[in-house]
Amino acid sequence: MSEFRNRIESQRKAIKIVNSFHLYEEPLFSLTEKSIKRWTSINQIDPEAEHVNLVIQASKKLFFLANKSQEQITEDYKKLSKDVEDILAQISQEMSVLQQNTG
Numbered sequence: 001m002s003e004f005r006n007r008i009e010s011q012r013k014a015i016k017i018v019n020s021f022h023l024y025e026e027p028l029f030s031l032t033e034k035s036i037k038r039w040t041s042i043n044q045i046d047p048e049a050e051h052v053n054l055v056i057q058a059s060k061k062l063f064f065l066a067n068k069s070q071e072q073i074t075e076d077y078k079k080l081s082k083d084v085e086d087i088l089a090q091i092s093q094e095m096s097v098l099q100q101n102t103g
Helices: 002-020 033-042 050-068 075-102
Strands: none
Touching: 002 050, 002 075, 033 050, 050 075
């Protein structure tokens, strides 16, 4: 159960990081592919932008973790969890740079 909670918390954290910078009119609502595409489209964000790429990477890794959550925790699972944490830090850093460049 804690793996599920950690995954959900990581999803929430990613969304909170992106939205906390208040750079865009419409916030990011979830980490689904459709939601990310809508967010980039509505806000006219370059889909090739680094922060978008990082959000997509986090989304994919969290989706993979969701499919592995029924399995025994392995080193791969732990590594992926660490990768997600690293990506979240990179998203925060990238969003901070964007905010500095627009302010």
